[in-house]
Amino acid sequence: MTVREAIESRRSIPFFDPKIEIAQKELTDLLELSNLAPSSMNLQPWEYIVCTSPEAKQKLREASYNQAKVTEASAVIILLGNLEHHLHADEVASSQIKNGYFGEDRRVGFVDMALGAYTANPQKQRDEAFRGGSLWAMTFMLAAHEAGWDTAPLGGFVPEQVSTTFNIPETHLPVLLIAIGKRPSDANILPRNERISTKRLAHWETW
Ligand SMILES: Cc1cc2nc3c(=O)[nH]c(=O)nc-3n(C[C@H](O)[C@H](O)[C@H](O)COP(=O)(O)O)c2cc1C
Numbered sequence: 001m002t003v004r005e006a007i008e009s010r011r012s013i014p015f016f017d018p019k020i021e022i023a024q025k026e027l028t029d030l031l032e033l034s035n036l037a038p039s040s041m042n043l044q045p046w047e048y049i050v051c052t053s054p055e056a057k058q059k060l061r062e063a064s065y066n067q068a069k070v071t072e073a074s075a076v077i078i079l080l081g082n083l084e085h086h087l088h089a090d091e092v093a094s095s096q097i098k099n100g101y102f103g104e105d106r107r108v109g110f111v112d113m114a115l116g117a118y119t120a121n122p123q124k125q126r127d128e129a130f131r132g133g134s135l136w137a138m139t140f141m142l143a144a145h146e147a148g149w150d151t152a153p154l155g156g157f158v159p160e161q162v163s164t165t166f167n168i169p170e171t172h173l174p175v176l177l178i179a180i181g182k183r184p185s186d187a188n189i190l191p192r193n194e195r196i197s198t199k200r201l202a203h204w205e206t207w
Pocket of ligand 1: 010011012013067154156157176
């Protein structure tokens with residue numbers, strides 16, 4: 001499957017076969033692939049809670065307007081935006097130094113730049129957490145689709161309830177739920193709805 005084919009054939013699946021399980025190894029592989037998503041300064045502002053047990057999925061369903069696909073899916077990822085992703089800066093600098101992007105002498109400057117950009121700027125922390133998280137989510141859905149899995153992104157949940165139920169610290173915000181599983185063999189998936197035309201959306205060179 002080419003990337004183009006994956007983009008064209010991915011759908012948000014309304015029903016999943018509840019009998020299908022996903023192996024932790026396969027899910028871990030998809031999570032690892034998704035970690036290759038780009039992020040500002042490579043600070044990787046994402047984390048996730050992987051719900052595979054019926055108990056965890058049931059609790060999540062109760063915080064997501066009782067959407068049935070949350071319990072039908074093989075797993076549901078609670079994608080979190082890490083508001084303190086700037087604290088990854090020193091680790092990220094180590095990787096840059098190891099790979100020859102800059103020398104040890106620039107470590108402190110790199111870390112200071114990250115801390116300066118985000119510390120005491122909650123709006124920027126949140127923007128970056130959602131921006132990076134969104135790129136992670138799309139990468140995950142395309143990777144899963146290419147591997148033969150169906151997915152469904154879900155923004156219909158109560159963030160405070162998800163945070164309380166799953167003991168998520170205040171430094172991490174639920175960005176999106178992503179259900180992964182397989183559609184039932186007899187599922188009637190309606191055709192994809194049209195998109196707004198590029199002609200209306202594209203502003204070339206300036207607004
Ligand atoms: C941020 C976001 C939130 C969404 N929330 C829900 C949801 O709570 N429930 C649901 O059934 N679908 C949800 N969807 C799926 C959209 O309805 C779906 O992506 C859109 O209709 C386009 O369909 P397609 O993905 O099959 O092309 C969500 C999608 C996104 C990207």
